[in-house]
Amino acid sequence: MSATGQLDKTAQKVILELRNLSKRFGGVNALIDVDFDLREGEVHGLVGENGAGKSTLMKILSGVYSDYDGQMLLNGSLVRFHSPADARSKGIGMIHQELSIFPHLTVAENIFSGTQPLTKANTIDWKTMRQQAAEYLKELGLAIDVNSLMGDLSVGAQQMVEITRILFSGANIIIMDEPTSALSLPETKRLFSFIEKLKAQNKTVIFISHFLEDVLQISDRVTVFKNSRRVAVRENKGLTKHEVIELMLGSDSRMLLQAYEEDTIASRNTPNQAGAVTLTVHNLTYNGVFQDISFTVRDGEILGLYSFVGAGQLKLAQCLFGVEHPSKGTIEFKGKITKLRNTRHAKKLGIAYVPENRRDSLALDKEIFKNVTLVQLDRLLPIFLRRRLEIEVTTEKIQATRVRPALPNLPVGALSGGNQQKVVLAKWLVKTPELLILAEPTRGMDVGAKEEVLELIHELRSRGVAILLISTELETILANCDRVIVMHKGHLTAEFEGAQMSKDNLLLHA
Amino acid sequence: MKSVSDKPTAEVKAVASRRPKMVSWLRKRAADLAPFATLAVLVIFFGLASDSFLDIYNLRNILSQIATLSIVATGMTFVLLCGQIDLSVAAVATMTGVIAANLFSEAKLPEIVAVLAGIVVAGIFGSVSGWGTTKVGLPSFMMTLVAMQVANGAALFISKGKINYNVPPLLKSLGSEYLGPIPLVVVMGAIALIIGHVVLTYTRFGRYVYMTGSNRVGAELSGINTRLVIGACLVISAVCAGIAGMLNTGRLGSAQSYGLDSFLLDSITAVVLGGTSLFGGQGGVKNTVIGLLVFGVLSNGLNQIQLDIYIRLLIAGLILLAALLINNYALKLRSVETEIES
Numbered sequence: 001m002s003a004t005g006q007l008d009k010t011a012q013k014v015i016l017e018l019r020n021l022s023k024r025f026g027g028v029n030a031l032i033d034v035d036f037d038l039r040e041g042e043v044h045g046l047v048g049e050n051g052a053g054k055s056t057l058m059k060i061l062s063g064v065y066s067d068y069d070g071q072m073l074l075n076g077s078l079v080r081f082h083s084p085a086d087a088r089s090k091g092i093g094m095i096h097q098e099l100s101i102f103p104h105l106t107v108a109e110n111i112f113s114g115t116q117p118l119t120k121a122n123t124i125d126w127k128t129m130r131q132q133a134a135e136y137l138k139e140l141g142l143a144i145d146v147n148s149l150m151g152d153l154s155v156g157a158q159q160m161v162e163i164t165r166i167l168f169s170g171a172n173i174i175i176m177d178e179p180t181s182a183l184s185l186p187e188t189k190r191l192f193s194f195i196e197k198l199k200a201q202n203k204t205v206i207f208i209s210h211f212l213e214d215v216l217q218i219s220d221r222v223t224v225f226k227n228s229r230r231v232a233v234r235e236n237k238g239l240t241k242h243e244v245i246e247l248m249l250g251s252d253s254r255m256l257l258q259a260y261e262e263d264t265i266a267s268r269n270t271p272n273q274a275g276a277v278t279l280t281v282h283n284l285t286y287n288g289v290f291q292d293i294s295f296t297v298r299d300g301e302i303l304g305l306y307s308f309v310g311a312g313q314l315k316l317a318q319c320l321f322g323v324e325h326p327s328k329g330t331i332e333f334k335g336k337i338t339k340l341r342n343t344r345h346a347k348k349l350g351i352a353y354v355p356e357n358r359r360d361s362l363a364l365d366k367e368i369f370k371n372v373t374l375v376q377l378d379r380l381l382p383i384f385l386r387r388r389l390e391i392e393v394t395t396e397k398i399q400a401t402r403v404r405p406a407l408p409n410l411p412v413g414a415l416s417g418g419n420q421q422k423v424v425l426a427k428w429l430v431k432t433p434e435l436l437i438l439a440e441p442t443r444g445m446d447v448g449a450k451e452e453v454l455e456l457i458h459e460l461r462s463r464g465v466a467i468l469l470i471s472t473e474l475e476t477i478l479a480n481c482d483r484v485i486v487m488h489k490g491h492l493t494a495e496f497e498g499a500q501m502s503k504d505n506l507l508l509h510a
Numbered sequence: 511m512k513s514v515s516d517k518p519t520a521e522v523k524a525v526a527s528r529r530p531k532m533v534s535w536l537r538k539r540a541a542d543l544a545p546f547a548t549l550a551v552l553v554i555f556f557g558l559a560s561d562s563f564l565d566i567y568n569l570r571n572i573l574s575q576i577a578t579l580s581i582v583a584t585g586m587t588f589v590l591l592c593g594q595i596d597l598s599v600a601a602v603a604t605m606t607g608v609i610a611a612n613l614f615s616e617a618k619l620p621e622i623v624a625v626l627a628g629i630v631v632a633g634i635f636g637s638v639s640g641w642g643t644t645k646v647g648l649p650s651f652m653m654t655l656v657a658m659q660v661a662n663g664a665a666l667f668i669s670k671g672k673i674n675y676n677v678p679p680l681l682k683s684l685g686s687e688y689l690g691p692i693p694l695v696v697v698m699g700a701i702a703l704i705i706g707h708v709v710l711t712y713t714r715f716g717r718y719v720y721m722t723g724s725n726r727v728g729a730e731l732s733g734i735n736t737r738l739v740i741g742a743c744l745v746i747s748a749v750c751a752g753i754a755g756m757l758n759t760g761r762l763g764s765a766q767s768y769g770l771d772s773f774l775l776d777s778i779t780a781v782v783l784g785g786t787s788l789f790g791g792q793g794g795v796k797n798t799v800i801g802l803l804v805f806g807v808l809s810n811g812l813n814q815i816q817l818d819i820y821i822r823l824l825i826a827g828l829i830l831l832a833a834l835l836i837n838n839y840a841l842k843l844r845s846v847e848t849e850i851e852s
Contacts, residue, residue, distance in 0.1 A: 321731075323730075323731065342735075343730055343731060343732075343733045343734075344733045344734075344735055346733070347732075347733030348733075353731065355731055359725075359728075360725075360727050360728060360731060361725075361727075361728045361731045361732065362725065362728055363720075363721050363724035363725040363728055363729075363791065364724075364725070365724055365791060365792065366720070366721065366724055366791075370717065370720075370721065374717070374721055374729070374732045374734065375732045375733055377714055377717060377718075378714065381714060382714075383713055383714060383715075384712050384713055384714070385711075385712055385713060385714060385716075385717060427732065
């Protein structure tokens with residue numbers, strides 16, 4: 001227990017405490033010796049980069065992981081949750097970023113999902129359910145009709161109904177994971193005044209977010225994670241965004257230095273030999289997801305698109321490959337304004353797209369060669385299949401992309417995740433594309449595979465391919481891109497080049 | 511770069527050889543072998559239980575009985591492989607038979623025109639189902655269910671419920687004559703299966719069908735026109751059904767607005783019995799052939815043995831259930847085996 005746990009107020013009572021908590025996955029440390037204390041009635045902000053340990057901690061608190069070292073004390077007594085249900089029954093509720101709601105049921109049904117009041121005949125007591133739900137909402141000052149369908153509400157309202165449900169099923173500690181990522185500014189304000197109300201009722205909130213302004217606005221205290229360790233706990237008073245970023249990155253951060261000071265990385269980022277403009281996006285808008293996005297990508301350059309999860313970057317990628325159709329704005333490809341009709345059209349023009357989820361682009365039960373040749377099969381052969389040709393082409397491509405094992409007849413599903421991703425790349429290299437759109441190309445890969453995939457991307461860059469690299473991983477963006485644009489909740493907020501490309505700058509604008 | 515590829519090959523081989531090769535091979539092939547085993551068991555059983563079953567005339571009989579069904583099943587294989595279903599095959603078959611006969615006998619069109627018109631009408635039905643499934647986005651289940659209703663209605667309206675005995679002679683001869691010892695319908699059925707097999711296994715379109723069925727989003731993101739692929743499969747299915755329906759009028763010597771209903775469930779049963787997945791991407795015409803034979807042997811065999819006629823249908827149902835369960839188990843064995851290997 002830290003020195004702050006003094007004898008000032010009853011409101012300062014510590015209700016949850018972690019001591020020397022550690023968690024390992026195989027040989028990887030996810031949390032190292034973490035101490036953490038939560039005071040009753042406070043809003044506690046939790047910040048850190050991707051992979052800093054926030055989500056592991058959250059999963060331990062909400063009962064998803066029960067095998068960890070160290071102690072958890074709830075109201076002073078030692079506990080260990082064995083399941084999410086277990087944690088819930090002890091009063092810890094969790095609001096996930098992706099809300100777990102029933103969109104086709106009413107608000108009342110959502111509030112009482114699983115615990116519907118029953119009549120004597122053991123049927124659902126609709127009247128009591130509606131009345132109680134209305135009372136609950138009123139008690140929290142929410143003007144939401146209990147009979148409206150959950151799916152018809154705004155995301156912000158759905159979130160508040162979800163919080164209501166959790167509160168009245170007995171939670172007094174609420175963990176919110178990125179609650180503001182999908183909210184507009186007025187909705188965020190409404191959520192914050194709602195959280196204030198919860199505080200007034202002595203409920204405790206853990207507020208996990210990438211959005212530092214939001215954290216600083218609502219939290220009483222802020223805990224910062226870095227590289228699996230808790231590096232700081234600060235009272236919010238007087239804390240600035242810059243200080244928090246510095247704590248998150250660490251002034252001595254080796255990563256930071258490597259990313260743009262040492263020669264090793266700089267040598268990979270050979271001077272920008274960017275040629276003609278390949279893609280110009282002008283005021284592109286997809287109603288409700290992103291607005292007025294404009295940028296260019298040139299031959300032989302890697303343009304990074306950095307943002308947090310859910311900023312609209314994936315929908316943007318889909319619009320650039322003809323999967324989705326933008327509501328407004330133009331796409332200019334090689335000097336010609338183009339309306340991408342569908343994925344075939346995009347492919348014919350020479351656009352390649354590696355989606356964020358590789359299962360979205362591979363038939364896992366089919367052989368590697370069938371997957372690799374699929375994209376250009378119509379160019380390889382007119383009507384009848386030629387197995388030897390397919391195997392030849394595939395062998396060449398999967399050796400070039402270093403798929404292991406490089407056996408064209410193996411089902412793709414038998415490969416590791418990293419190698420599957422290399423197969424996705426091989427698919428698009430059967431004919432070298434003019435523009436390559438990569439969404440999270442290295443997510444979930446081990447270091448070796450990651451390095452190989454990135455090397456491959458740089459090889460394509462030096463061959464003059466225009467590359468748009470979309471990622472939520474700072475290191476990936478900083479170490480590989482010639483320029484970076486930053487998206488924040490559907491808007492383009494900044495563009496950086498050269499020495500301006502720094503973690504601080506990116507985080508500041510995302 | 512080249513040297514990298516050699517070592518892993520050896521590794522994979524080493525892993526594979528840790529298990530007895532034969533067992534591993536059998537487990538992997540279990541899904542393909544299970545329908546064969548079912549067929550073998552049925553043939554042996556009926557061969558022992560009945561004197562007449564293995565008679566050459568009876569075996570030919572079995573082939574005749576499944577001949578028109580095999581044309582429908584060929585089309586159904588395409589549809590199931592791309593992950594869709596066609597509930598309209600029986601109705602389209604009936605309707606096409608009625609239309610061809612009617613155009614020939616009432617409209618006095620040349621028989622070849624009547625037959626081609628029948629094929630065109632069937633194709634139109636398939637295209638509409640395809641349009642509804644891909645462009646509108648209705649489930650093929652619903653779209654072809656409605657097509658079934660419309661086709662049934664059209665058959666009834668055109669025939670006015672009467673039996674038309676004036677069937678085009680071309681269809682009559684295809685339906686009842688022999689090529690040497692083999693009935694022409696059997697030849698037609700075999701041709702349909704062979705063409706289906708070649709298209710699915712050796713053409714680009716066939717590859718697209720499998721890839722669309724295996725992962726439609728993936729195929730779409732690879733720039734494949736999956737709507738066109740699915741639409742084409744529904745057209746193929748409808749045309750196959752139409753041809754089968756017309757041949758059937760030739761076989762019976764009459765066209766009528768009822769009597770072919772069993773085509774629907776029988777064709778789906780035969781295709782799935784052979785091991786083709788209802789969820790798409792797995793299976794093929796080879797499987798359908800086995801499924802058809804299992805189906806034919808079962809229904810013929812039960813007629814050959816001394817069995818209360820009122821219990822036959824029940825027995826047939828139970829045997830089909832058992833065969834499906836065995837198939838499913840075999841499929842699981844294979845996926846386990848693939849995982850172990852990787």
